[in-house]
Amino acid sequence: MTVITLRGLYWMAENQSSLSQADSYEAIGEFWDTRDFTDFDDLARPDVAFEIDDGVRIEAGLLSALEKEAAARGVSTETLVNLWLLEKVQSITAPGG
Numbered sequence: 001m002t003v004i005t006l007r008g009l010y011w012m013a014e015n016q017s018s019l020s021q022a023d024s025y026e027a028i029g030e031f032w033d034t035r036d037f038t039d040f041d042d043l044a045r046p047d048v049a050f051e052i053d054d055g056v057r058i059e060a061g062l063l064s065a066l067e068k069e070a071a072a073r074g075v076s077t078e079t080l081v082n083l084w085l086l087e088k089v090q091s092i093t094a095p096g097g
Contacts, residue, residue: 019040020031041047058066063077070080 020028022028022031066081067077070077073080075083
């Protein structure tokens with residue numbers, strides 16, 4: 001959005017607000033004063049799509065051993081670690097574990 005200022009006055013240049021079709025900030029404000037954003041929300045479509053990428057520090061020697069074991073098994077290091085962690089968690093959360 002391009003904003004042009006002149007003596008403290010603000011107006012939008014070229015672009016308009018997509019929902020209100022307003023051509024000034026005042027008109028956008030008036031539009032939203034009488035509406036709620038949920039009136040325009042499509043619950044069938046997510047607002048954003050993202051992945052959460054989290055990391056865990058692993059000692060260099062341990063990582064090297066994991067990489068070698070994963071290669072020997074023909075899987076990625078990530079897959080091997082996830083499988084082993086899953087097995088461990090299941091074993092400690094199982095009855096009698």
